[in-house]
Amino acid sequence: MDSRIDILFIDSYDSFTYNVVRLLEQQGPITVTTIHNDTFASLDGLLPLLSLFDCIVVGPGPGNPRNGCKDIGIIEELFRSDVAANVPILGICLGFQAMCYSRLGPERIQELDIIKHGQVYDIELSSKGVSSALFKGYPEQFKSTRYHSLHVLMDNASIEEGVCPLAITHDENGELLMAAQVGDLPWYGVQYHPESCCSQFGGLLIQNFLGIAHDWNHNRTQRYQCKLGSRVRMATQLEQLAETIDRTPIFVKSRLALPSPGSQDICIREYQDPKYKDCAQVTLKLADKIKGDKFILASSNISANRGEWSIIALPNENSQVFTHYESLGKTTVHGWQADGLTHESLHQNLTKGTNTPLLQVIGQDKTQFWGTLGQFMEPRLQCNFRTDLPFVGGLVGILGYEMGLYVKKPTLELEGAPTPDAKLVYIENSILVDHLQGRIFLISVGSDGSSCFPDDIADIFADSSWVDEDLAWPQELPEKVTYDVKMPDKSQYGEAFRKCQEYMHRGDSYEICLTTQTLVTPSTPTVDPWRIFQVLVQRNPAPFASFFQFNDLCSDAGLPVPQLCLISSSPERFLKWDNDTCELRPIKGTVRKSPQMDRARATEILKTPKEFGENLMILDLIRNDLYELLPDVRVEEFMTVEEYATVYQLVSVVKAYGLSQSAYSGLDILHHSLPVWVHDGGPKKITVQLLQDELEQHLNGSTAPGPGQRGVYSGVTGYWSLNGSGDWSVNIRCMYTHDGGAHWRLGAGGAITVLSTEQGELDEMYTKLESALQVFPTEG
Numbered sequence: 068m069d070s071r072i073d074i075l076f077i078d079s080y081d082s083f084t085y086n087v088v089r090l091l092e093q094q095g096p097i098t099v100t101t102i103h104n105d106t107f108a109s110l111d112g113l114l115p116l117l118s119l120f121d122c123i124v125v126g127p128g129p130g131n132p133r134n135g136c137k138d139i140g141i142i143e144e145l146f147r148s149d150v151a152a153n154v155p156i157l158g159i160c161l162g163f164q165a166m167c168y169s170r171l172g173p174e175r176i177q178e179l180d181i182i183k184h185g186q187v188y189d190i191e192l193s194s195k196g197v198s199s200a201l202f203k204g205y206p207e208q209f210k211s212t213r214y215h216s217l218h219v220l221m222d223n224a225s226i227e228e229g230v231c232p233l234a235i236t237h238d239e240n241g242e243l244l245m246a247a248q249v250g251d252l253p254w255y256g257v258q259y260h261p262e263s264c265c266s267q268f269g270g271l272l273i274q275n276f277l278g279i280a281h282d283w284n285h286n287r288t289q290r291y292q293c294k295l296g297s298r299v300r301m302a303t304q305l306e307q308l309a310e311t312i313d314r315t316p317i318f319v320k321s322r323l324a325l326p327s328p329g330s331q332d333i334c335i336r337e338y339q340d341p342k343y344k345d346c347a348q349v350t351l352k353l354a355d356k357i358k359g360d361k362f363i364l365a366s367s368n369i370s371a372n373r374g375e376w377s378i379i380a381l382p383n384e385n386s387q388v389f390t391h392y393e394s395l396g397k398t399t400v401h402g403w404q405a406d407g408l409t410h411e412s413l414h415q416n417l418t419k420g421t422n423t424p425l426l427q428v429i430g431q432d433k434t435q436f437w438g439t440l441g442q443f444m445e446p447r448l449q450c451n452f453r454t455d456l457p458f459v460g461g462l463v464g465i466l467g468y469e470m471g472l473y474v475k476k477p478t479l480e481l482e483g484a485p486t487p488d489a490k491l492v493y494i495e496n497s498i499l500v501d502h503l504q505g506r507i508f509l510i511s512v513g514s515d516g517s518s519c520f521p522d523d524i525a526d527i528f529a530d531s532s533w534v535d536e537d538l539a540w541p542q543e544l545p546e547k548v549t550y551d552v553k554m555p556d557k558s559q560y561g562e563a564f565r566k567c568q569e570y571m572h573r574g575d576s577y578e579i580c581l582t583t584q585t586l587v588t589p590s591t592p593t594v595d596p597w598r599i600f601q602v603l604v605q606r607n608p609a610p611f612a613s614f615f616q617f618n619d620l621c622s623d624a625g626l627p628v629p630q631l632c633l634i635s636s637s638p639e640r641f642l643k644w645d646n647d648t649c650e651l652r653p654i655k656g657t658v659r660k661s662p663q664m665d666r667a668r669a670t671e672i673l674k675t676p677k678e679f680g681e682n683l684m685i686l687d688l689i690r691n692d693l694y695e696l697l698p699d700v701r702v703e704e705f706m707t708v709e710e711y712a713t714v715y716q717l718v719s720v721v722k723a724y725g726l727s728q729s730a731y732s733g734l735d736i737l738h739h740s741l742p743v744w745v746h747d748g749g750p751k752k753i754t755v756q757l758l759q760d761e762l763e764q765h766l767n768g769s770t771a772p773g774p775g776q777r778g779v780y781s782g783v784t785g786y787w788s789l790n791g792s793g794d795w796s797v798n799i800r801c802m803y804t805h806d807g808g809a810h811w812r813l814g815a816g817g818a819i820t821v822l823s824t825e826q827g828e829l830d831e832m833y834t835k836l837e838s839a840l841q842v843f844p845t846e847g
């Protein structure tokens with residue numbers, strides 16, 4: 068008999084789905100086919116396929132079974148069908164609630180007074196639980212993570228109606244049902260999350276359930292015969308089913324292993340000097356020497372694992388510029404300052420969608436935008452080249468929040484030019500600073516020999532006396548300019564905060580990162596962005612300080628070009644990858660520094676249930692997104708307190724392995740993981756929608772770049788190198804302009820959980836806002 072186990076997993080658009088799917092797969096020779104709860108319009112579509120599976124797992128998710136089809140799709144019908152009564156089913160959280168709901172009706176699905184998201188509790192087995200096959204090999208008490216707002220009310224009538232309690236827990240709400248079996252059916256469920264990284268014995272629960280399923284099916288040989296027959300007969304349907312959720316890679320990686328025929332030379336010159344070591348100012352001093360256009364990815368706060376390297380990227384005439392305008396659904400490709408390509412001509416051709424010899428306009432939506440990048444980079448990648456260096460040339464730039472999954476198109480500006488949502492530039496010439504070992508590399512792609520690097524820059528290294536000179540950067544902006552600062556409205560923030568609480572209590576979301584926008588208008592737009600960068604980088608040193616001024620277009624008859632510019636002092640890495648691993652360092656949990664607030668006190672606060680819960684939730688969300696594409700994901704650092712200039716933060720590290728063996732590239736992981744987890748919350752799909760349509764649209768009405776939009780803030784900045792590596796930081800503690808400095812926008816926010824207080828969140832938001840806003844002098 069075929070020993071493979073085939074499981075159907077029904078997902079309710081949750082953000083813990085793939086943690087469960089991988090947990091299932093890790094238990095043996097198992098194939099999991101995942102569908103959404105609305106993949107079929109009605110159960111009739113699924114019923115003929117049920118014989119293909121040994122069992123079903125109904126996963127967690129937002130919403131309430133009482134809302135029926137809207138929240139749980141076909142799951143309601145499933146639990147009412149006679150056919151399903153013969154199929155072993157495991158329900159998790161929402162799946163468990165839906166299972167009980169089918170027996171007990173709506174009154175027994177209730178909201179908790181005190182809801183639990185990302186909290187670890189002792190789960191206690193009942194007497195029936197101790198003897199149940201589901202908990203074979205368990206101690207009577209174990210720890211598991213809870214993410215729920217609703218619960219199944221247990222009373223004698225519930226037991227009479229056939230829901231047999233197997234486990235409970237105790238908290239401020241009293242005694243709560245945590246696991247049950249329905250009737251004498253092979254239907255089991257748990258209210259807690261066995262797949263969370265803080266849950267014990269998750270794998271054992273699955274093994275026990277699979278054992279139950281095996282025995283059930285074994286005693287009904289016709290089910291097995293039927294499954295084997297169906298698998299042969301219905302192979303095509305099964306294949307189609309497995310593909311209902313599209314996970315096609317952005318590009319086919321097969322050629323990466325081979326030497327690329329067209330690959331260019333990369334020439335590297337190395338300079339070593341003890342003076343370069345552990346000195347963040349080296350990058351800034353160097354940048355000062357370079358007069359032409361430059362992008363800076365500088366570490367102005369050096370420490371191991373973050374900010375060990377700085378990059379200065381120098382666009383040249385071979386630099387292709389990839390810009391995406393999501394409001395138009397179009398991507399443009401053109402050369403850096405291509406002769407005669409003016410801002411005016413670009414916008415005319417962009418709107419009309421016409422190609423010219425200087426400009427390629429590609430009508431694409433954002434998912435396909437990534438394909439353009441993949442196609443461009445794939446023949447250029449040299450994956451085994453100098454993997455000790457993070458960057459050897461490649462794409463650098465910015466991806467705004469609106470590039471993320473589930474985020475709606477920005478509205479089209481009626482007046483003025485559409486603003487880009489993403490901008491990446493191909494870089495041949497770059498300078499790399501290795502802060503920890505005191506080395507500097509001049510790197511040039513596509514040329515040969517020693518003359519490859521621009522002479523004026525190579526000359527800087529002929530004499531290194533510049534390292535000893537003081538950095539004569541101003542600490543203030545020019546005095547003559549004043550700044551009008553439009554900050555978020557406190558009462559509207561309060562309203563949005565209360566709505567967040569409502570959504571969480573209803574079970575729609577577990578955590579919502581509510582963000583605000585502040586608009587700064589200088590009295591004259593003449594303050595040089597470079598000057599602003601100089602001030603910010605000194606006032607708020609950060610491992611991911613960056614400066615991106617896109618002078619990629621020529622000016623129309625001397626008019627200033629309304630270019631995009633980002634100035635950032637981000638403390639947070641989003642995603643870093645090399646050819647085999649991906650690393651994420653989510654920061655969640657923030658305490659402001661003060662004389663009374665030292666590390667010990669901050670640690671105490673950061674380990675309280677509120678901060679712990681926020682961080683744990685993000686860890687589980689990240690594991691989910693990585694697990695969807697890669698099989699081996701590990702939490703390698705668990706909630707460490709890190710110190711920054713103005714705040715203490717709680718940081719964790721998650722790594723995924725096996726990228727090189729998979730069909731995916733780092734670009735897939737990046738595409739798939741935006742928007743940045745910590746900036747929306749979970750479950751992602753519904754939370755992004757709530758933020759856009761219900762919360763931030765009103766809150767930031769007069770300061771956001773568009774209704775519900777976040778623009779560059781909350782997106783990512785970084786690179787994808789020709790040697791296969793990538794590194795992207797989160798656009799926070801930053802400011803950006805779309806109009807050459809006539810207006811600057813600053814975003815700030817924080818995760819709201821059920822344990823947040825309005826005042827606490829407001830203070831945290833202002834603390835974060837201040838870290839970048841401090842560069843603009845205010846009167847008085």
Ligand SMILES: C=C(O[C@@H]1C=C(C(=O)O)C=C[C@H]1O)C(=O)O
Pocket residue numbers: 580582639654655656657745746797799800814815816817818835
């Ligand atoms: C949203 C911001 O910060 C994010 C939210 C954090 C939190 O809620 O503790 C911490 C770091 C950032 O990922 C911001 O700085 O604007």
Ligand SMILES: NC(=O)CC[C@H](N)C(=O)O
Pocket residue numbers: 126127128129130131159160161162214215216217218573574575
């Ligand atoms: N994690 C879940 O599945 C949550 C289920 C349901 N939405 C609740 O909040 O209780």
